[in-house]
Amino acid sequence: MMMISVVVILVFCSFHLASQESHSLTLSATFISGETQFPGFIVVMKINDIPVEYYDGNIEKIVSRRYWRSDNTIEQYDLKKYIVHDFYSYMTSFSDVMKRRSNHTQGVHVSQEFVACDLEDDRLSRLILLYAYDGEEQAKYDILHKERKSIVPEFLWNQSVLDAMQSLFSKLYQPLCVSILRSYLQQDKNILLRRVHPKVRVMKKAHPGSGRTEVTCLATGFYPPCINMTLLRDGQPIPDREVTAGTVLPNGDGTYQQRRSLRVSDEELKRQYTCTVTHLSPENKLTVNLEAGPDSATLWPIIIPVLFGIIIIIAVVVVCWRRRVAKQGAI
Structure with missing residues (x-):
């Protein structure tokens, strides 16, 4: 899952470095084919790179990650469950196509889908989809600008499919992404909008x-x-x-x-x-x-004997104190 993690940080940071009023909602879905100890299907939702919810295919439930809240209720649960099933259906097909193209009949193979929508000054500024197989990007779609790029012909949408996807995203995913992002930023602003400098x-x-x-x-x-x-x-x-x-x-x-x-x-x-x-x-x-003075490797030969000497002194003091207490008890 390293590829998706890096992409998430790059997408998220590209906006925050440009504007402090930029915020991001991301969905990272991972589908694993083959025998593995990990869940075969999992979806993680993040707001400003903080995990807030995830779907675990083993238990088939959406779980809250908002540890800072006493109420872990999942808002719009049924709608989110529908989206999870939509992801699962598409990623199953994506995995089958990629395994067939790569002649993969055995072993463990990982398919990933990444969706990001960004608000900049409270206006939708980007809505993108990325698809990867075994750690390599296979397709990318920019929904707002109607741009598509794919190295796999099966996923290079023709105009009719692109129009259908545009309609689906404009009527469902785009408003839903914006409403969820705004809701979370309002409810959990102390966590999601915090700033900690290095x-x-x-x-x-x-x-x-x-x-x-x-x-x-x-x-x-x-x-x-x-x-x-x-x-x-x-x-x-x-x-x-x-x-x-x-x-x-x-x-x-x-x-x-x-x-x-x-x-x-x-x-x-x-x-x-x-x-x-x-x-x-x-x-x-x-x-x-650059800090002045000896480096850490030079200091250790000095620090270790000093610490050892302090430990010996403490041990001697404790032994003497116990002997004194024992003598007083005997009297």
Whole structure:
């Protein structure tokens, strides 16, 4: 499911970096054919990249993920269940076509559908569909602009099918997406509209075996997961080919982290390294310099003996206290 996760973040962030009044509703459906321990069919609905509901094919129910609410009632349950079955029907056909084209008669294969609608300044700004098979995108449709692209002829809709899909989306999915998005943003605005800016550090770590030092810029604790990071050397951006860029990762507390690193020689380390981080908008820009002092690898030989000595002192104090208490009890 990595492909869909990356797409979700890219689609979501492309709007938030452009406007703080942009919001996104996404549906990610995964259909698995073959023997697997995972549910054969699951759909996850997210608002601004926060999971709010999901459908589990094993129990055939829609379940709330709004842990911050005491009432877990699913609004418009029957209509959402109809949409889930519509997804399932289409993805079953999609999976059969792709397996036949790829000559896949055995094994586990994953089909995915991704739908996103976005409100920008409270107006629908994008409605797209993506289809993927075994991690590779197969088709993309832009409903608002009536654009379609597919590497699979069976999914390159002709004009009559496209007109039918346009009608279905304009009468059902488009108004439903907008109404659900607006409703959730109003009900759960304290969670869905929150802004948490990143904490940024630029650190160094020696690698004695290679004779080089790793310089890392770490931004963590931010939400939403939209961020631009640039490592600079003497005030100039370092070429991408020299930098190892990590993906945006969840922290587990609803915030995210990302890092960029490069390895330099002792001579290069004498130069000035800084990191600029932009979150949400160009105005929210942070610039952080490389931390002075020894790196973390150098500090551990100092920290470990100190900690060991503190533990010994505490143990001696506890033993002496217990002996004293025992003597007083004997008297």
